[in-house]
Amino acid sequence: KAGVTQTPRYLIKTRGQQVTLSCSPISGHRSVSWYQQTPGQGLQFLFEYFSETQRNKGNFPGRFSGRQFSNSRSEMNVSTLELGDSALYLCASSLQPAGGRQETQYFGPGTRLLVL
């Protein structure tokens, strides 16, 4: 079974631009979560989608948004990029909503975003 795939793997943008990242979950998984990973803050939860609905949201500004399609693929968008948005963006999928007792999240390799 193919794992979680994320595209693109690397991205360079300039301040003020917007970016869209894509995540394809493991086949059959309906929950997709997004995380931001930086050396200073570590892994921080952005949001989770389950069956096309946002189920949970982290403490990030409204510039960060996401959506999930009927095939469970998900995209996240960051508008008006800032230097501090440079990070590794990770997507994780699970069968059921994340955080449950027996629910395992499977992570993709991430998209490394550099904002200049």
Added chain:
Amino acid sequence: QKEVEQDPGPLSVPEGAIVSLNCTYSNSAFQYFMWYRQYSRKGPELLMYTYSSGNKEDGRFTAQVDKSSKYISLFIRDSQPSDSATYLCAMPNQGGKLIFGQGTELSVKP
């Protein structure tokens, strides 16, 4: 104060050593505890999952939970160079959000 605290290291040990990785947490409502391993340029992968206080063993890895002290540990016996990675503790809060520790970078030298 962060909900989950973890010493980022780096931690360097010789091959064959016993490694101890630790996390503390502040929210007594946390019920489940996970350890993820992240190799360079890869996403995290689930290593171990524990629910109750006590020990859980899986091969060379032992996860320990002390809910009274809000302290969890991961022990690696007979460490190998292939164990060199960043180890992250994580626990879901009541809302289902997974809260991660900072991650400890481990290097096992041959």
